[in-house]
Amino acid sequence: MKRAAERWYVATGDEGWTYLDAHDLRRTQGGHLPWDCGVLLVVAMSRGDWEDWPTFRDSYLGEMSPAVAERERGKISFASGGRKEDSDPGPVFCLTVETAPPY
Numbered sequence: 001m002k003r004a005a006e007r008w009y010v011a012t013g014d015e016g017w018t019y020l021d022a023h024d025l026r027r028t029q030g031g032h033l034p035w036d037c038g039v040l041l042v043v044a045m046s047r048g049d050w051e052d053w054p055t056f057r058d059s060y061l062g063e064m065s066p067a068v069a070e071r072e073r074g075k076i077s078f079a080s081g082g083r084k085e086d087s088d089p090g091p092v093f094c095l096t097v098e099t100a101p102p103y
Contacts, residue, residue: 001025030060035068 001022009017026048033044041056050056064072 027060030056031062034061035064 001020005017005020008020009015030044030048030050033039033047034041039047045051045053045056050060
């Protein structure tokens with residue numbers, strides 16, 4: 001992982017890559033799977049070997065942006081506000097994948 005972070009640092013010049021560690025990847029997976037891939041929270045927790053819901057929720061899910069909250073609210077037929085088909089705010093997280101995922 002350190003080698004990949006060094007390559008990203010060289011490619012981007014972003015010093016933040018020099019601080020990357022395994023916990024950052026775990027945290028990213030914790031949010032990416034449910035919010036961007038639509039994976040059920042219980043499945044994401046199982047995949048990441050999390051057992052404690054309050055810790056997972058507080059440490060890995062964070063807060064949704066207003067745009068994402070509106071998008072998700074629009075999926076509920078009885079929620080006010082409705083959803084416009086052309087107003088997708090995009091993914092919550094943006095990841096770069098160098099290899100195919102194992103799943």
